[in-house]
Amino acid sequence: MNTARLRSLAATVLPPLVLGVLFLVAWQTWVIVSDVQPFVIPRPSDIWKAFVNDFDLVWKASVVTGMNALVGLVLGSLFGFVIAVLTNRFLFVSELVNPLAITIAAIPAVVIVGVLNNMYSLDSQIPRRIMVTISVFFVVFVQVAKGLRQNDATQMELMRSYAASPFDTLKKVRLPNTMPFFFTGVRTAAPLALIIALVSEYFGGTQNGLGSKISGTLNSANKALGFAYVLGGAIVGLLFFAGSNLLEYLVVPWRRRARSK
Amino acid sequence: MENPMTETSQAAVVVRDVEKIFNQGKPNQVDALVGIDLDIQPGEFISLIGPSGCGKSTLLRLVADLLEPTTGTITIHGKSAHQARVDQDYGMAFQQSGLFEWRSVERNIELPLELKGWDKAKRRERAQEMLELVKLPEFAKHMPWQLSGGMQQRIAIARALASHPKLLLMDEPFGALDEMTREHMQAELLRICAAAGTTVVFVTHSIPEAVYLADRVVVMSPRPGRITDIVDVGLGRDRNELTREAGDFFARVTEVREALRGIELADQARGIEDR
Numbered sequence: 405m406n407t408a409r410l411r412s413l414a415a416t417v418l419p420p421l422v423l424g425v426l427f428l429v430a431w432q433t434w435v436i437v438s439d440v441q442p443f444v445i446p447r448p449s450d451i452w453k454a455f456v457n458d459f460d461l462v463w464k465a466s467v468v469t470g471m472n473a474l475v476g477l478v479l480g481s482l483f484g485f486v487i488a489v490l491t492n493r494f495l496f497v498s499e500l501v502n503p504l505a506i507t508i509a510a511i512p513a514v515v516i517v518g519v520l521n522n523m524y525s526l527d528s529q530i531p532r533r534i535m536v537t538i539s540v541f542f543v544v545f546v547q548v549a550k551g552l553r554q555n556d557a558t559q560m561e562l563m564r565s566y567a568a569s570p571f572d573t574l575k576k577v578r579l580p581n582t583m584p585f586f587f588t589g590v591r592t593a594a595p596l597a598l599i600i601a602l603v604s605e606y607f608g609g610t611q612n613g614l615g616s617k618i619s620g621t622l623n624s625a626n627k628a629l630g631f632a633y634v635l636g637g638a639i640v641g642l643l644f645f646a647g648s649n650l651l652e653y654l655v656v657p658w659r660r661r662a663r664s665k
Numbered sequence: 666m667e668n669p670m671t672e673t674s675q676a677a678v679v680v681r682d683v684e685k686i687f688n689q690g691k692p693n694q695v696d697a698l699v700g701i702d703l704d705i706q707p708g709e710f711i712s713l714i715g716p717s718g719c720g721k722s723t724l725l726r727l728v729a730d731l732l733e734p735t736t737g738t739i740t741i742h743g744k745s746a747h748q749a750r751v752d753q754d755y756g757m758a759f760q761q762s763g764l765f766e767w768r769s770v771e772r773n774i775e776l777p778l779e780l781k782g783w784d785k786a787k788r789r790e791r792a793q794e795m796l797e798l799v800k801l802p803e804f805a806k807h808m809p810w811q812l813s814g815g816m817q818q819r820i821a822i823a824r825a826l827a828s829h830p831k832l833l834l835m836d837e838p839f840g841a842l843d844e845m846t847r848e849h850m851q852a853e854l855l856r857i858c859a860a861a862g863t864t865v866v867f868v869t870h871s872i873p874e875a876v877y878l879a880d881r882v883v884v885m886s887p888r889p890g891r892i893t894d895i896v897d898v899g900l901g902r903d904r905n906e907l908t909r910e911a912g913d914f915f916a917r918v919t920e921v922r923e924a925l926r927g928i929e930l931a932d933q934a935r936g937i938e939d940r
Contacts, residue, residue: 556761558759558763559765561726561757561759562759564731565729565731565755566753566776567780576779583767657808658809
């Protein structure tokens with residue numbers, strides 16, 4: 405059984421790992437063989453060197469942007485969940501919000517941050533956090549609203565046969581049923597939160613986050629450092645992904661089996 | 666065998682002149698049930714059988730007050746069906762076990778008691794009692810997905826019986842099980858209900874199942890849904906695996922089958938007329 409588990413683990417982990425290594429090797433080889441100048445595209449080995457040497461720079465910038473994304477992700481998820489539950493009883497609200505959510509997703513809503521920047525002091529991170537919160541809110545809201553509308557018919561008939569109050573039905577059946585949808589929303593919103601936090605920095609304000617550093621250094625001669633910042637962003641993104649999956653694993657244990665199938 | 670008390674006490678279920686019409690007055694109007702009269706005695710086991718669309722599940726849901734009749738009345742132990750539901754006077758089981766995936770087996774069984782406001786110690790004790798009744802006492806802490814389909818269905822029955830209801834309503838509860846499990850579950854159900862004196866209304870579309878379980882088989886026909894025949898099974902209460910091979914059993918199976926075939930022939934004739 406243990407060998408079988410090891411084998412299935414290897415089957416999941418190995419292919420992407422091999423592909424990733426091959427990609428880096430190909431990149432490195434191409435840059436060396438074609439003699440690409442380091443200020444056009446740096447070698448992966450140089451990026452790694454920059455990442456290690458200037459780790460404290462990358463770290464500081466990652467914390468700034470990561471915090472903005474995290475605060476927005478948590479607040480947006482909470483608001484999305486709570487407001488979806490509160491408005492669930494009123495069909496018109498979800499009918500109103502769904503097209504709104506799609507519109508918000510379609511327009512480059514991140515420009516809102518430009519407006520918000522004028523309302524807060526120059527060194528404030530609040531506009532960026534609000535921006536992330538808004539983006540996350542709609543993703544989570546739409547998922548939770550969907551989950552609340554999809555109930556198991558047998559479970560609902562059972563609750564009715566118990567003469568359960570709407571509140572009991574919500575608490576004991578509909579909310580647990582909605583949790584997998586909520587986490588689908590959070591998992592979708594996690595990388596989005598980071599991207600929005602990054603892009604928000606392009607609209608002015610303190611230039612100490614990953615977004616500002618990337619745009620600043622990628623245009624300079626020190627391209628390797630620019631890519632090191634990108635690597636920092638990628639690591640934060642992976643942490644977000646892993647974190648939201650772990651949270652789902654802990655909160656929705658009954659879904660583990662369904663997902664492993 | 667028969668408790669003399671039950672003969673003098675009121676009927677378990679009385680269905681009087683019930684009609685159920687969906688989408689009344691609209692183009693998609695469906696006459697699900699018309700002119701339904703049925704009296705069920707306490708402790709009696711009734712099977713409802715008929716082709717799909719005959720309204721047997723609708724009738725069960727009317728008794729359960731999950732639907733309201735268009736006209737007519739339904740009384741359960743002298744109360745209105747609505748009051749009986751509010752008082753949780755009946756237990757119910759469906760084709761899907763409807764177990765709550767996030768609750769352990771024992772907490773699933775406790776849910777109806779929880780909603781009745783029982784305290785935790787009392788609930789736990791009753792859950793254990795029910796698990797012993799369905800012969801799964803060691804599975805209290807398991808989660809539903811760790812059980813086979815047959816075991817899940819037994820937990821659903823344990824849950825339906827948790828508050829010791831006098832009436833059990835079942836909608837094809839064994840429909841999704843394999844034949845062997847199914848026969849085993851039928852025997853178990855008879856044992857459990859006989860021990861507690863529970864009245865059962867059991868919807869099925871399996872003729873042998875209907876006959877093996879029931880004191881009376883109510884045969885229904887579609888378009889509009891109505892009761893066409895009631896077959897007295899009269900195989901006594903002590904039924905076992907030998908019952909399934911007995912001549913009387915086959916005679917009743919044939920009787921029910923012919924009653925159903927009558928519906929089918931009438932239906933075909935009507936089908937031709939319609940064209």
